[in-house]
Amino acid sequence: DGVNYCTISLNQHIPQYCGSCWAHGATSALADRIKIARGAKGADVQLSVQHMLNCGNVGSCHGGTVDGPYQWIYKLGKRTGSGISYFTSQPYLACSSESRDGICKNADTSCKAENIARTCSTFGEPCVGLSEYPNATISDYGSIMGKNAMMKEIYNRGPISCGIDANPLLKYTTGVIRGWSLMQDHVVSVVGWGTDPEEGLYWIVRNSWGEYWGENGYVRVKSGALALERSCTWAVPDTYTAPEKNNEIHCYEGGENCKVSAKDESTAAAPATRKPELWKRDEVERRGFQWRGNSSTPSSHELLFTPSNGFPETFSWCDKDGKSYCTVSVNQHIPQYCGSCWAQGSMSALADRIKIARKAEGIDIQLSVQHLMNCGTAGTCQGGEPNAAYQWLKEISDKTGSGISYTTGQPYLACSKDSDAGFCKGVDFSCTAENVQRTCATFGKKCVGMAKYPNATVAKYGSIQGKDAMMKEIFNRGPIACNVDAVPILNYTGGIVTAKSKDTDHSISVVGWGTDDKLGFYWQVRNSWGEYWGEQGYFRVQSGALALEQDSCIWATPKDFTAPERVNLLHCYEDGSNCAAAVSATELVVCVIERPFAGSPACLRSPASGSSGMIGSMFQAGWGVCLERSVARTWESFKKPENHANNWEEAVSFWAVSFAHELAHFESPLHDRQHGRAMEMSQRAVLPGLARVLSKPWGSAVGSQNVVHRKWTLQGSGGNLLG
Known part of the structure; x- marks a missing residue:
């Protein structure tokens, strides 16, 4: 019906190889069914594969079963009342207890509170486990086999998880794949079917090898081929955390009121001081960037349209004409603390604008903040400058023709070259090919950098200031990145923030505005502290509060991006050998x-x-x-x-x-x-x-x-x- 119900694509093989297909196939199909239940409204829910690897006992990076994940989620929900946590509470590390590759040797993946849902409030402080966290449970699950049963289940309730023979897929690039197989050694999710004039019925299959593989991470499989119809599983969503369910979690930024031991402790107020995550002007200019720069003079912002009867009282890109143009929520503070707000705010606003350009059709694109920290000079985990992030992206876009990579090729690890928190110490975050875009083919083999990879470039960028300019930019072209004073929102749990401030130390993205009967005009703001914070990761700010309007905001317009409708997919092999960057x-x-x-x-x-x-x-x-x-x-x-x-x-x-x-x-x-x-x-x-x-x-x-x-x-x- 012109609406996309498939959640974002995934890559099980990075930052190092992990054979967790069994978990990815199951959780992605379940996340799609949650999106179906929500009518594709709101930001996508992304479930935590890492929670399952840490605590599920149904598989590891060395394999699992097709039906094990749903059995575990079902039993967990019945036993505890909570289900599988969200990705923004426990990100994917591609590690399990027996893993020793890459970051795994320094990562703790035991089943304890902070490895179910965590927050990390600042440098030097331990991460804490949360007793309350966004999660999803299931009410029913089962197994099916055969074409007719698969079609009936998919048509009525949504995508399913199925086993498949992966061997013929290793060098798949495009088209309908065929070939008889007896054994299954890999798990995928099946989202639909189609008919080819030559091959007949085929299944539309989502894999978990990244968007540079196959058809943007998908493959079409001829009916009867690759043993796909031999064993499939399904699950029915029961409860899940979402704003429309009125069951949001309202944890403080440091998790003091939600941490596992909070029942035995007082919830002390958050500290009045924090380390700023934004550079001052002298630091920005010292590093060769223009302060509050614009890519052109005069700025293209000046040419934007202002309605003759004024802007509407309420406007949000997260709910415009019944569609959500807001991409997935993020958490900059995990798996360890990282002050990357400057990158998160700017890249999430740009990803939203790409979704707007695509009319909210197709799979959401998530841009790689880690690529920006590995190779950009606009900031690190110790802070940065959002306008400089766009300047860097514009520069590499013009110089190389390629822009910032996608998260499915370079995941966020909350590390930079100057980090020593968590597993960051001793890991290479220099700007090498594999730290721009990578694939890791199997255990013990070196990950390889990709010479070609999905990416996004920008055409223009600029700075604006003040309420009227902000409304005009958001209304015409999409979300923007702005700066706020973060101290008054550390313990925010809901409502409209009214605190006045003189300075800013944190970057966010503004997606719209509204009007309150008592407090008047307010901004709708997306933060990067996870979905257990605030109003499912968002907050509302009264006009004039938190210094939001007195500091500059920034914007960028997308130029090009990798997507099926643009006919510019990469079609790399599973091991990347046909796209790998040569060793210099x-x-x-x-x-x-x-x-x-x-x-x-x-x-x-x-x-x-x-x-x-x-x-x-x-x-x-x-x-x-x-x-x-x-x-x-x-x-x-x-x-x-x-x-x-x-x-x-x-x-x-x-x-x-x-x-x-x-x-x-x-x-x-x-x-x-x-x-x-x-x-x-x-x-x-x-x-x-x-x-x-x-x-x-x-x-x-x-x-x-x-x-x-x-x-x-x-x-x-x-x-x-x-x-």
């Missing part, structure tokens, strides 16, 4: 230095995954032993005092040229060409690689990011580099 020489050096001996062979990718030139030559020349020998030989020379005379710059140059000479042996069999090739490599790859490695905050190193300002010593016997 600099990346090779970085990898080798960081893992000099046992790890060095893992620094190379095979020619089949997109490597060429130096890397390809090494691969074919028996690179494993040779590369280790090169590293060892040059390192031994590097440790000799006579080779650097205690001068760090000379030492770096010596090692760079020596190592480049070793690498050049792979590239050129002719001795008289090796020296020139080595000098080229040292300048193009080795020195930049060293600079990137040594600019990381290892040991006690302090000071400038410039390598020559770092003070290092060599440990005499072991050859370790110490801060």
Whole structure:
């Protein structure tokens, strides 16, 4: 009927590989049925796969069953009165108790309160588990098989979860897939069917391998193929947390009134001070951004339409003409605290505008805040500037033709290069290909960066200030990002905020406005503190309160974005091998230095995954032993005092040229060409690689990011580099 009832797409394989298809298939089908029950009104509900991995005992990252998830949710609801938590209370980490890949080795996934629903209020403070949290239960569940039963269940009640043979899907790109299979080794959700003139009936199937795979994360499967019709499950939603159900959870930002031990403690008032998450003007300009910048002069905002009879008394993009144009809610503070409001507010407003451009048709697009923190210079978990975020996005859009990636290729981990909270310490958040967009094919294999990936660019951006300008921009083009004073809303639970403020320290998005009989005009605002806070993650602010109108607000207009209707899908394989970014020489050096001996062979990718030139030559020349020998030989020379005379710059140059000479042996069999090739490599790859490695905050190193300002010593016997 022209309405989309499918919730956002997912990727089970990142930030590292996890075989949790059994949980993704079940929860996505159930989330779709909740959306159907809500008439597609309001922001989508996204259920927590991680809660199931932590506490379900029906599967792990090493597999599960088709029917186990619904059995667990049903029993949990009957036993406790609460069901599976929402994603904004417990985000997906792709980890379970036995996982050791990636971030998992430093992540706690045991079944305790904070691993069901959590909030993390500030740096240095422990995250707390919540006794109350948004959740969903089911009233009934069951199993079916066969085409007729599947069609009847889908048509009457919504998507179902089914097993499938995944092997033929690994290199699927587009079209109707066929082929007989006996065994099922993967779980998906089936959302509908269609008819092809050549293949006949086919199923419309949502996978959980990201939007760069297949047809925007979906695949069409011929009836009778891939064992899809052999085993399916369904569940009927019972209760779920939503504004229209009048069962919202109203926890404080720090969770003091909802934490598990709150029954035995007084709910003390929140602190009157907090660390600001917004840069001041001097910091913005020091980093090369324009303060409150506009992409054009005069601003395109000046050309917008103002109704002759004024704006309506009530207007919201979350409920416009019976449709919701607001994308999913977010929580910047989990899995550990991160002051990324500047990115969350700006990217959620832009995602809403993309949804408006798409007329709320198709699957919602969620933009990757993590990509912005990994590669942008507009801020970190320690704070930033929302206008600078749009400036950065406009710059890379114009320079590369690609913009910010989607969350299904780079999920939010609440970490940046300067973070040491939770599992952030020791994890690489530098701007490498895999930290822009990644896929992880299986256990033990290195995740690969994608040269092509779903992304969104911006055409224009700008700043505005004041009530009239805000109304005009929102009414004509969509939500905007603005700044507020956060202190008065830390303990907000509902109603209209009236507190007056002089300064701002937090960024949010404004999606509309309304009029109250007593308090008059107010703004409808989306925060980024989860759905257990405020009014399902939103709050209302009286005009003139929280300094909302006195500080600048920002806007951006979408230019291009990856979507089926734009005929620009990627069609990458499951392992990304046909879309993977090639290994650069600099990346090779970085990898080798960081893992000099046992790890060095893992620094190379095979020619089949997109490597060429130096890397390809090494691969074919028996690179494993040779590369280790090169590293060892040059390192031994590097440790000799006579080779650097205690001068760090000379030492770096010596090692760079020596190592480049070793690498050049792979590239050129002719001795008289090796020296020139080595000098080229040292300048193009080795020195930049060293600079990137040594600019990381290892040991006690302090000071400038410039390598020559770092003070290092060599440990005499072991050859370790110490801060």
